[in-house]
Every structure is written in structure tokens, then in C-alpha cells.
Amino acid sequence: MMVVVNSRVEATEGNQQRVEANILLLGAHNVGKSALTVRFLTRRFIGEYGDIESVYSRVDRIDGQGICFNIWDSQCSQVGDTCCSLSDKHLQWADGMILVYSICDRSSFEVVRQQLQQIRRSRKPSSVPVVIVGNKRDLQRHRSVSSEEGRLLALSQQCGFFEVSAAEAYHGVLLVFHRLVDLVRETRALRKTNAGVRGIVRSVSAVFGKKRAE
Numbered sequence: 521m522m523v524v525v526n527s528r529v530e531a532t533e534g535n536q537q538r539v540e541a542n543i544l545l546l547g548a549h550n551v552g553k554s555a556l557t558v559r560f561l562t563r564r565f566i567g568e569y570g571d572i573e574s575v576y577s578r579v580d581r582i583d584g585q586g587i588c589f590n591i592w593d594s595q596c597s598q599v600g601d602t603c604c605s606l607s608d609k610h611l612q613w614a615d616g617m618i619l620v621y622s623i624c625d626r627s628s629f630e631v632v633r634q635q636l637q638q639i640r641r642s643r644k645p646s647s648v649p650v651v652i653v654g655n656k657r658d659l660q661r662h663r664s665v666s667s668e669e670g671r672l673l674a675l676s677q678q679c680g681f682f683e684v685s686a687a688e689a690y691h692g693v694l695l696v697f698h699r700l701v702d703l704v705r706e707t708r709a710l711r712k713t714n715a716g717v718r719g720i721v722r723s724v725s726a727v728f729g730k731k732r733a734e
């Protein structure tokens with residue numbers, strides 16, 4: 521099912537609000553972005569995936585709340601070791617991002633590093649939650665990126681981190697998406713609090729400003 525969703529509106533479901541979360545998958549070619557997306561959407565691993573860039577939706581219930589995941593499985597426009605550049609469209613759309621590399625492909629890890637820099641340059645450091653995923657964990661004998669390297673990169677950039685195998689298991693993939701939605705919800709709550717505090721500061725300044733002027 522292909523649905524392009526631009527809205528961030530929180531729809532109501534019965535008398536409860538349903539949260540919309542726009543999740544963008546990024547990373548080099550062939551790292552398993554589509555495999556992770558299809559695993560999450562259907563619980564299945566089908567092996568070969570087409571090259572259609574789409575936004576897919578799935579509704580889950582987490583802690584009693586309906587969450588609509590809108591997932592954009594992006595296509596890297598350049599083949600090779602070069603960084604796949606992010607468009608403004610990607611950045612504006614996303615509430616959270618999953619940066620994927622293959623644990624057997626060091627150049628794909630470098631792409632994640634470069635994409636992180638692009639994200640951090642374009643938006644305030646904490647404004648968009650990111651989870652880094654080392655995929656193809658089943659291919660241990662071909663590993664060229666250690667778990668520690670992945671974890672350290674994530675720690676240094678305040679990102680979540682998981683190593684998974686889209687080919688072998690559903691549960692790890694589910695945890696990735698659920699963790700990212702938790703981070704999206706935390707970020708939104710923080711923004712609301714900050715906006716509230718800014719509003720109070722503005723009101724107080726306005727009152728005192730007036731008094732001083734009288």
C-alpha cells in the first residue's frame with residue numbers, strides 16, 4: 521500500500537488521541553532499509569525488494585495509545601562510497617530517523633556518519649531523534665564494523681543504537697521502531713514544555729515591561 525502522508529495531525533481514535541510519527545529510513549545502498557521496513561510492516565523477510573521509494577503506514581498500540589507509523593523507505597541517489605545527500609524534503613518531513621548500515625560494509629558505516637553530520641548541521645542537535653541500526657547481524661563472519669564502534673558513534677551523537685538482522689528476526693526490528701517512537705514522543709513533550717516556559721517568560725516580561733513604562 522503506498523500512501524504519501526504529509527500531515528502531522530494527531531487524529532482521534534474513539535476518545536483517545538492517535539499519535540502520528542513520520543519515520544525516515546536512511547543509509548547507503550543495499551544495507552537493508554527495505555528489508556527492515558517490510559519486516560516491521562509484515563513480520564516477513566522476502567529477500568529481494570524493488571526500488572520504489574514510498575511512504576507506508578502501520579498503526580500499533582503502545583502503552584494503550586494508538587501510534588500511526590508513517591515510514592519513508594528512502595532510496596540513495598548515489599551508488600558507491602559517497603554520502604547519499606539528504607534533501608530538505610526528507611528533513612522537513614521526518615519526526616524521527618533510522619540510519620542504517622550493514623555490519624559487513626564499512627563504507628556504509630561511513631555514510632551513516634556523514635548523514636548524521638548533515639542532519640546535525642541542518643537542524644538543532646536534539647530536535648530530531650535518531651536511532652542508528654547495524655543490520656545483517658546474522659553475517660558475523662563477514663563483520664567489518666564492531667558493535668563498540670556503532671555504540672560509540674551513537675553515544676557521541678545522542679542517538680539510540682541497535683544491531684539487528686532483518687533476515688532472521690522480527691522482535692529486534694520491532695524494538696527499533698518502538699524506541700524511535702518513544703524518542704519522538706519525548707522530544708514533542710519537551711518542545712511543549714519549552715514552549716510553555718517561553719510563553720510564561722513572555723507574559724511576565726510584558727507585565728513588568730508595562731509597569732516600568734508607567
Ligand SMILES: Nc1nc2c(ncn2[C@@H]2O[C@H](COP(=O)(O)OP(=O)(O)OP(=O)(O)O)[C@@H](O)[C@H]2O)c(=O)[nH]1
Nearest residue numbers: 549550551552553554555567569596656685686687
Ligand atoms: N543476510 C542478510 N541479508 C539481508 C539482511 N537485510 C537485507 N538483506 C539483503 O540485502 C540486500 C539489500 O536489501 P534491501 O532491503 O533491498 O536494501 P536497501 O538498503 O533498501 O537497498 P537500496 O534500495 O538499494 O537502497 C537484499 O538482498 C536483502 O535480502 C539481513 O539482515 N541479513
